[in-house]
Amino acid sequence: MGQLTVTFSGVCTHFSKVVPGVAHRVVLPNASNFHFGIVRMPPTGSMVGYYIQPHYAVLKTTSTLGNPLPSVDNAMSNGTIFAGASLKIPNATGDLSYDPTYFQSVKSLSDFVPAFTPSQDVVFSGRAACYFDFGNGLVQPSPASGGAMGVAVTVQTNGRPQLTVTPFETGVPVDISSFLEVNDDHAEITVANLEVDPDPAIEDVPFDYMLNYLTSQTGIPPMLTAQTPGMDNFQQITKAMLVDALNGLADFIAAPVEAKFGPTAAQIIEFNFSLVDPSCSDSRYP
Numbered sequence: 008m009g010q011l012t013v014t015f016s017g018v019c020t021h022f023s024k025v026v027p028g029v030a031h032r033v034v035l036p037n038a039s040n041f042h043f044g045i046v047r048m049p050p051t052g053s054m055v056g057y058y059i060q061p062h063y064a065v066l067k068t069t070s071t072l073g074n075p076l077p078s079v080d081n082a083m084s085n086g087t088i089f090a091g092a093s094l095k096i097p098n099a100t101g102d103l104s105y106d107p108t109y110f111q112s113v114k115s116l117s118d119f120v121p122a123f124t125p126s127q128d129v130v131f132s133g134r135a136a137c138y139f140d141f142g143n144g145l146v147q148p149s150p151a152s153g154g155a156m157g158v159a160v161t162v163q164t165n166g167r168p169q170l171t172v173t174p175f176e177t178g179v180p181v182d183i184s185s186f187l188e189v190n191d192d193h194a195e196i197t198v199a200n201l202e203v204d205p206d207p208a209i210e211d212v213p214f215d216y217m218l219n220y221l222t223s224q225t226g227i228p229p230m231l232t233a234q235t236p237g238m239d240n241f242q243q244i245t246k247a248m249l250v251d252a253l254n255g256l257a258d259f260i261a262a263p264v265e266a267k268f269g270p271t272a273a274q275i276i277e278f279n280f281s282l283v284d285p286s287c288s289d290s291r292y293p
Contacts, residue, residue, distance in 0.1 A: 008100075008163060008164070009098075009163070009167045009168045009193065009194070010164060010192065010193045011096055011161075011162050011168035011187070011193075012159055012161045013159065013197075014149050014157055014159045014196070014198070014280075015033055015157055015159070015160075015289055016197060017157075017199045017201035017283060018035065018036060018038050018200040018215070018218040018219055018287065018289075019033050019034070019157075019290075020034045020035075020116065020219050020291065021289060021291040022125065022130060022291075023291065023292075023293065025130065026131060026140075029140045029142070031103055031140070031142075032130070032138055032139070033137075033138070033140075033160075034129065034130055034137075034138060034222050035064045035088070035135060035136045035138075035139075036129055036136060036200070036221035037064075037134070037135055038059075038063075038200060038218045039063055041061055042059040043249075044056070044057060044227065044229070046214075046217070046227075046229055046230065048234070048238075048241075049231055049233050055243055056243065056244050057213075057217075057241075058249060060202050061202070062201055062202055062215070062287075063201065063202075064087070065086045065198075065199050065203065065269075066197070066199075067199070067276070067280075068188055068195070068197075069194070076186075076272050077186045079183065080174070080181075081174040081176045082174035082175075082181075083172060084269075085271075085275070086272065087269035087270060087275070088136050088137050090176060091133050091134070091174070091175035092137055092172050092175060093140065093172070093175065094137065094138065094139040094140070094170065094171070094172055095170075095171050095173070096164060096168065096169060096171075097171055098164045098165045099141070099142065099143040099144065099162045099163070099164055100143060100164060101143045101162075103141060103142060104144075104146070105145075106146065109147055109148050110291075112148035113148055113156055113158060113288075113289055113290065114290055115290070115291050115293060116219060116222075117292065117293060118232075119235050120232070123223055123292060124225075125222060125224065125292065126222055126223055126226075127224070129222050130222055133175045137200075141162065144160045144161055144162035145162075146158065146160050147161075151280065153282035153283045153284050154237070154283075155236075155287050155288045157280075157283070157288070158289045167192060168184070168187055170182075170187060170196070171183065201278075201287055202215075202287075203269075203275055203278050213237050213238045213239075213241035213286050214238070214286065215287045216235040216285075216287070222292075235286070236285045236286055236288040237286025237288070
């Protein structure tokens with residue numbers, strides 16, 4: 008008997024008994040674009056402008072020997088999921104259960120937009136950065152020291168833990184179990200959707216949580232009924248702030264980052280997922 012613990016960090020939305028045939032689907036929406044807009048803030052309904060820097064879907068193992076960042080043709084390069092893919096644990100056993108604190112600690116998207124409806128394309132039809140499907144395991148909250156609320160799913164396996172990646176493009180599963188560092192038949196990985204190299208000088212932190220609404224039928228909402236995690240310290244953006252943000256984004260895009268999409272392998276390896284701020288918390292539905 009083995010065990011694999013998957014910790015989710017950032018813009019990861021958990022759908023419980025929503026997708027037919029899938030007990031628990033974690034959707035990492037494609038949040039790699041620069042977003043800006045206006046939202047009506049509770050409780051006054053005042054209009055606030057915002058911008059949100061690109062977030063990238065990544066997978067990192069705990070391996071300190073060799074490469075902890077898998078690469079898969081048509082899906083993943085050094086841990087960065089550059090094209091849509093589905094992740095599964097093929098030798099998972101047992102039932103799926105939820106720690107009671109999960110529903111208290113992980114906020115539902117309907118807490119802030121009561122009429123939330125999942126997007127058919129994003130949640131069901133593969134228009135996302137990543138799916139991670141579970142039919143077994145214990146789902147529980149995983150708070151980060153930086154204030155974010157992540158989620159950990161611990162799965163018992165028949166033998167050493169296995170992990171597969173299926174690119175949406177090909178539909179052919181690829182076994183990446185060799186990237187798992189297994190100690191006493193236990194292994195851990197982190198799956199995240201984050202700004203991997205954020206610059207506090209240009210980052211508009213309070214609004215990152217709204218990227219979870221990319222899983223919604225109507226997208227990022229123009230009005231909220233309550234403040235989302237991390238939004239209590241927001242400030243109205245200025246032209247100078249927006250110019251700095253766009254210049255920082257331009258520098259990132261123009262940099263010769265190994266001629267590939269997303270962060271470098273070194274950035275992912277060095278990133279401390281435990282320090283993620285509250286606005287980059289996981290969400291759930293219902």
